[in-house]
Amino acid sequence: MQEIAEFFRRAGKTVGFVPTMGFLHEGHVALMLAARDECDVVIASIFVNPTQFLPNEDFEQYPRDFLRDFYICKQAGVDYIFNPSAEEMYGANFKTYVNVDDLSEKLEGKYRPGHFKGVSTVVMKLFNICKPHYSYFGQKDAQQVSVLKKTVKDLNLDTELRICDTIREDNGLAKSSRNTYLSEQQKEDAAVINKSLQSAKEKVLANSFTDAEEVKREMIEMIEIKAGEGSVQYIAVTDNELLNDIEDLKNFKGDVLVSLAVYFGKTRLIDNILFTKK
Ligand code: PAF
Numbered sequence: 001m002q003e004i005a006e007f008f009r010r011a012g013k014t015v016g017f018v019p020t021m022g023f024l025h026e027g028h029v030a031l032m033l034a035a036r037d038e039c040d041v042v043i044a045s046i047f048v049n050p051t052q053f054l055p056n057e058d059f060e061q062y063p064r065d066f067l068r069d070f071y072i073c074k075q076a077g078v079d080y081i082f083n084p085s086a087e088e089m090y091g092a093n094f095k096t097y098v099n100v101d102d103l104s105e106k107l108e109g110k111y112r113p114g115h116f117k118g119v120s121t122v123v124m125k126l127f128n129i130c131k132p133h134y135s136y137f138g139q140k141d142a143q144q145v146s147v148l149k150k151t152v153k154d155l156n157l158d159t160e161l162r163i164c165d166t167i168r169e170d171n172g173l174a175k176s177s178r179n180t181y182l183s184e185q186q187k188e189d190a191a192v193i194n195k196s197l198q199s200a201k202e203k204v205l206a207n208s209f210t211d212a213e214e215v216k217r218e219m220i221e222m223i224e225i226k227a228g229e230g231s232v233q234y235i236a237v238t239d240n241e242l243l244n245d246i247e248d249l250k251n252f253k254g255d256v257l258v259s260l261a262v263y264f265g266k267t268r269l270i271d272n273i274l275f276t277k278k
Contacts (some may be wrong), residue, residue, distance in 0.1 A: 001082045005043065005131035013040035017132030017159075019123060022046040023063040023177040024072045027167040031074035031136035034164050043130045044073050045082040047089065050099075052118030063180050082118070089125065097276060098119045100150045106243045107236050107259060108143050108270065116147045123148055124155070132159050140166040140174050142272040144257050146243055170193065174271045181267040190264050193216040196222040197273040200237075200258050205277065210250045212237035215258065223262055233261040233268070240274055252277055 001228055008015050016039030018031045028044075028216060035042045051060035066083065073081050097117055103109075104116035127135065137145055145163055167175045172194030173187060182190065196219040203209045203218070216235045223232050237246050240255040249256075259272035 001041075001080070001129050002131065002211060005129070008041045009131055009133075014133045015039060016042045017080070017126070017130045017135045018042070018044040019135065019137075020046055020069075021062065021127050021177065022069050023065060023180070024069050025175045025177060025179075027138050027140065027165075027175040029072060029076050030167050031138060032073065032078055033133065034162060035136050036058070036077040038162070039134060041079045041080070043080045043082060044078045045084075045126050045130065045133065047084055047122070047126075049089075049118060049122040051090070051121060052087050052115050054112055054114060057112075058178075063177055082126075087231060089122070098124045098151060098155070100147050100154070101142075103147050103150055103243060107234065107238070108261065111233055111261065116144070119144055120147060120151045124151065124157070127159050130203050134160050134162050136162045136164060138166060139143045139163050139274065140176070140271065142240070142257055142274065143243060146241065149241075166253060168246060172198075174269075176269065178267060178269065182264060186264045186267070190262075190269060192223055192226040193260070193262055193269065193271050197258055197260075197271060201273050201275050204249055204256060204258075205275065207250055210245060210248075212249060215249070219258075219260065221243070223260075227262055227264050232262045233263065235260040249277075 005015055015033030018035055020028050032042060032044060048062050049058055098120040099117040100120055109116055113204055149161055172193035173190045200215045200219055209215050215237050219235050220232050235258050238244055238257050239246060240257045246252050246256060255274060256277050257274050261268055261270045
């Protein structure tokens with residue numbers, strides 16, 4: 001893969017890269033099409049990365065279907081699929097990790113300690129292997145985006161991140177490979193996540209909410225009607241760079257990120273909304 005990527009770079013071609021864990025959906029396709037639009041060569045990786053799953057998480061259960069993914073990539077105009085094994089990526093004596101301190105421990109990191117260390121490490125490896133000029137990520141994983149932007153900046157990586165909008169079902173539920181775990185009823189009910197985010201945005205922009213606690217209270221109320229009491233794991237109202245909490249919403253100016261994790265039954269869903277307060 002490195003030789004192929006290097007060949008194209010030397011030939012003056014722009015290399016676009018879409019890292020994925022497979023079981024592709026329209027969200028991934030949107031990233032691939034953006035890469036196809038902008039770059040001469042498009043590489044997608046399909047690798048369910050073991051180091052970003054906690055021991056009690058769904059690594060074994062994570063949906064996999066290479067043949068289906070292969071045809072989706074082909075249709076989206078991907079030129080190369082990089083599909084390594086865990087042994088190839090990590091081997092028996094793997095010792096080197098990348099971690100973005102602080103940022104990786106916030107929000108998701110509080111509940112999934114070690115997750116972003118696994119993400120930054122594998123993405124750094126994938127960048128070194130696929131040598132992209134541009135790499136495409138979805139805004140759905142807002143904290144992943146912040147962590148990777150910081151990795152690229154702090155380690156002077158020679159690649160630019162392109163962040164694409166979250167792709168949603170007709171009812172507003174963010175597309176995710178993990179949606180396959182949901183029943184039809186849960187998929188319908190989970191529309192409330194995006195509704196609560198939209199309502200938070202409208203009210204913050206209208207200055208109807210003065211502090212983050214009010215935002216959280218309304219969102220929890222809305223979501224728990226559908227998902228049940230205690231289903232909301234966290235809601236955070238933060239800036240979009242270092243993910244610091246915004247307390248005084250009324251006087252805050254800049255990008256506001258409202259993000260959350262919610263359980264629908266055993267399935268943990270994340271989502272967010274990003275907007276600018278002037
Ligand atoms: O967003 C994902 O699917 C994964 O976290 C990524 C970026 C492919 C790294 O394994």
